[in-house]
Amino acid sequence: MLMYLLRRVPSALLVLLLASVLIFLVIRLIPGDPAATLAGSDAAPEAVAAIRHELGLDQPVHVQYLQWLGGVLTGDLGSSYLIGGRIADLLADGAANTVVLAATALAIAVLSAALIGPLWAVRRGRWLDRLLTGFTTAAVALPPYVTGVLLVLLFGVAVRLLPAGGVPPDGLSDRLDITAQYLVMPALCLALPVAAVLIRFFAESLRTELGRAHVTTAAAAGVARRRIVLRHAMRNAVPASVTVLGLQVGNLLGGAVLVEAVFSWPGLGMLIEQGIDRRDYPVVQVLLLLSVAVFVLIQLLTDIVHAYLDPRIRLGSPS
Numbered sequence: 001m002l003m004y005l006l007r008r009v010p011s012a013l014l015v016l017l018l019a020s021v022l023i024f025l026v027i028r029l030i031p032g033d034p035a036a037t038l039a040g041s042d043a044a045p046e047a048v049a050a051i052r053h054e055l056g057l058d059q060p061v062h063v064q065y066l067q068w069l070g071g072v073l074t075g076d077l078g079s080s081y082l083i084g085g086r087i088a089d090l091l092a093d094g095a096a097n098t099v100v101l102a103a104t105a106l107a108i109a110v111l112s113a114a115l116i117g118p119l120w121a122v123r124r125g126r127w128l129d130r131l132l133t134g135f136t137t138a139a140v141a142l143p144p145y146v147t148g149v150l151l152v153l154l155f156g157v158a159v160r161l162l163p164a165g166g167v168p169p170d171g172l173s174d175r176l177d178i179t180a181q182y183l184v185m186p187a188l189c190l191a192l193p194v195a196a197v198l199i200r201f202f203a204e205s206l207r208t209e210l211g212r213a214h215v216t217t218a219a220a221a222g223v224a225r226r227r228i229v230l231r232h233a234m235r236n237a238v239p240a241s242v243t244v245l246g247l248q249v250g251n252l253l254g255g256a257v258l259v260e261a262v263f264s265w266p267g268l269g270m271l272i273e274q275g276i277d278r279r280d281y282p283v284v285q286v287l288l289l290l291s292v293a294v295f296v297l298i299q300l301l302t303d304i305v306h307a308y309l310d311p312r313i314r315l316g317s318p319s
Contacts, residue, residue: 008303012296019292024065027285034081034279055081072289078282083274087286090271098267100172102256104183105190106249112195117202121210122229139196144255148189148262155185165264186263190255194248201244205237246302250295
């Protein structure tokens with residue numbers, strides 16, 4: 001397992017390096033000048049030039065990149081131009097809310113797949129197929145901002161069962177029952193497309209495994225249906241589903257930006273929205289690089305889990 005991990009690490013580091021270069025260059029293509037924004041619309045050109053010099057924006061691009069990369073590698077993320085404050089502090093303030101939202105949504109998606117996937121695979125029926133096919137198709141097709149608006153209109157406006165947005169006034173950890181009321185709609189909105197993909201893939205993997213020769217032989221020998229599903233089909237269907245789960249976590253993190261905007265959830269998604277809107281280069285590029293790093297780390301962990309569950313992967317054997 002250690003050798004397998006060592007083979008994967010260099011490619012992960014290369015992806016991060018290339019992503020840092022691409023992010024740094026693309027951010028500079030965004031229209032607008034943060035120095036001019038910071039100076040104000042009536043500022044003289046000399047004042048704008050002074051601010052550009054103070055921020056280091058008048059240096060060559062490659063010098064700016066190397067300085068930024070050196071700061072990231074040493075843990076110095078720098079300061080925000082326009083939002084204000086140290087970027088590390090801004091990340092700490094928003095990360096807790098985003099982690100709570102993403103973890104809750106992921107738990108909902110995994111639990112849904114674990115419960116509905118086997119039911120759909122084992123108990124085939126026309127009405128069940130139509131119901132679950134329609135549900136999963138709609139969940140994948142509707143973007144989060146549409147699902148979020150529909151949830152707010154239904155449960156926040158029409159029924160008035162749940163808060164329409166925001167976070168508890170006293171924080172997430174003060175009262176869990178109040179936190180759950182604020183969390184349920186954004187977490188459900190974020191979880192729906194991921195849950196739909198996992199349900200369909202897990203159910204299809206189980207159907208494939210249930211059709212294999214060794215499963216048919218076990219059924220002919222009188223092995224209980226539940227034992228066949230749990231001990232044979234599910235054991236072989238889980239590794240591939242773990243890989244899909246790792247890919248969907250990236251989609252979940254991307255969807256968190258829209259969900260946080262819809263529900264006014266003050267996490268990293270809202271922070272990157274503010275950074276882009278105000279042309280705050282340091283904040284945006286750190287958040288984008290953090291997103292790539294988290295995605296690469298999740299993929300690395302997913303590959304490790306997959307290799308642990310399927311020895312053929314880590315040994316380099318054909319599937």
